[in-house]
Amino acid sequence: MEKRQFKEGVYSGISQMTKALSNPNRLEIIDLLAQGEKTVEVIAQEINASVANASQHLQVLKQARLVSTRRQGHFIYYTLASPEVFGAWYALRSLSIRQIPEVKQVIDDFRHSRDSLEAISIEALTEKLELDEVVLLDVRPAEEYRMGHIPRAISVPIDQLDLQVKSLPARQEIIVYCRGPFCVFADEAVVRLKNQGYRATRLEEGFPDWKRLGLPVAFPQ
Structure with a gap:
């Protein structure tokens, strides 16, 4: 094999994967599947398609070997093909926030309008949890919580927050997390909690970022 043929073969193969990622809906699907496996029906609802x-997008991702499937009865469940897929998405996400001013501006404008610019890092959260200084809320859907969550987190899906808010301790700081930095559940929760007089802050990243660091993961008993 000639050197040029070798290089063209390698880069061409890699480009097939990057083509699969060159669509906003498919990037959102990758971000969503980082929480755990989901059916096409759930994915379609989440991405408003x-x-x-949604099935067409999933087939593109599957052909690029970015997602895998399993069948259970009449349903097909999709999941990320490997932890490296989230690693690639994490790197792309981080690079975009740093290098594309428009992305950073959209994020800042959104959070400024909701008074949720302030956030806490995972490192700071672990210190507060060790000192038992905070109440930690997981505001993702209950099914995602069941597939794994940060230890000591309480499941309070965003659509149930108003019903459960009075059961939260009034004087303790509340940290809220959801799917990741582009998830708006935590922002919404912080606004609602502050309106009720609570001290609330969102986690800067999300549950998949916690897992990426190799930190302990809990599951419901």
Whole structure:
């Protein structure tokens, strides 16, 4: 094999994967599947697309070996093909925030309008948890919480927050986390909690970022 043929073969193969990632809906699907496996119907609802459209995006990701599937009864469940897929998404996400001013501006404008610019890092959260200084809320859907969560986190899905807010300790700081830095559940929760007089802050990143660091993961008993 000639050197040029070798290089063209390698880079061409890699480009097939990057092509699969060159669509905003497919990037959102990758971000979503970092929480755990989901059916096409759930994915379609989350990305505000038809089932047919979501299925097409999933097939592109599957052909690029970025997602894998399993069948259970009449349902097909999709999941990330490996932890490296989230690693690639994490690197792309971080690079975009640093290098593309428009992305950073959109994030800052959104959070400034909701008074949720302030956030706490994972490192700071672990210190507060060790000192038992905070109440930690997981505001993702209950099914995602069941697939794994940060130890000591209480499951309070965002659509149930208003019903459960009075059961939270009034004088203790509350840290809220969701799927990741582009997830808006935590922002919404912080706004609602502050309006009720609570001291609330969101976690800067999300549960997949916690796992990426190799930190302990808990599951419901």
